[in-house]
Amino acid sequence: MLQLTNIDKTYRTSSVETLALNNINLNVKKGEFISVMGPSGCGKSTLLNIMGLLDEPTGGEISIDGSRxxxxxxxELARLRNEKLGFIFQSFHLINDLSVLDNVEIPLLYRKTSAKVRRELxxxxxxxxxxxxxxxxFPKQLSGGQKQRVAIARAIVGRPEIILADEPTGNLDSVMGNEILDILQKLNDDGATIVMVTHDDAMAQRTHRLxxxxxxTQVL
Known part of the structure; x- marks a missing residue:
């Protein structure tokens, strides 16, 4: 479904060259729930951004459903991101001046979905x-766990096949964190493919593959 082949990512400035990813090979199959772990600065978020087509690799190939x-x-990339991918961020990225419902509708605006259908979805x-x-x-009236639920709703409103979650429980206590993972597991049970970056071993153990x-560098 989502395949990374020999992926490299190098960041360059006028004086410094930083290798963020080195020869990553990963095949995410339909219906999998995968967790990505590693110390801070090891390239986890960079990997997720490349998988989500938010950043381009320096080398290697990305294929989705067999298409390079x-x-x-x-x-075409923008359409693919909007229709096939859903993003969940640690910091929620909600718009404070919009209601919860309006925040969730945002991805559908880019599809030019009618107001009635947007509201229903x-x-x-x-x-x-x-x-x-x-x-x-409004977001300021919600707890951290509730804000993350809104972020998840926004990610799934367009019924994406792949959900990419970057530390979705990182800003939450253990109780709220487990509730959020319960929601992700239910989405996975319903057919969504999920890749989740996490620092939490207990959360990672609840996924199919680590x-x-x-x-x-990928540790084998």
């Missing part, structure tokens, strides 16, 4: 994460 991403134009997504009673609230990175 390098062959896609910018508009957003309500459905919020029901899945247990926040149907908070639709009219990928470890160290200094940008």
């Amino acid at each position: 991403v390098a062959n896609y134009h910018d508009k 957003a309500q459905e997504a919020l029901e899945k994460v247990g926040l149907s009673n908070r639709m009219k609230h 990928v470890r990175l160290f200094d940008g």
Whole structure:
């Protein structure tokens, strides 16, 4: 479904060259729930950004459903990100001036989905994460766990096949963290493919497979 072949990523400035990823090979199969672990600065978020087509590798190939991403134009990449991928961030990235419902609708605006359908899909997504009673609230009125639920609802509102989660429980206590992972596991049970970056061994043990990175290199 999502395949990385010999992926390298190097960041360059006028005086410094930093190798962030070195020869990463990873095949994510449909329906898998994979966790990515490693010390800070080892390349976990860089890997997730490349998988999500938010960043380009310096070398290697990315394929989604057998199609090489390098062959896609910018508009095709944007469409692919919007339709096939859902993103969950540690810092939530909610818009404080918008209601919970309006925040969840945002990805559908880029698809030019009608207001009626946007509203229906957003309500459905919020029901899945247990926040149907908070639709009219604003982010500042929510707890950290509730904000992350909104972020998950926003990620799944377009019914993506692949969900990429960067430390989704990193800002939460253990109780809330487990509740968020319960939601992710339910989404996985319903067919979503998930790749999650985490520092938490207990969370990683609840996923199907663990990928470890160290200094940008995959540990086998």
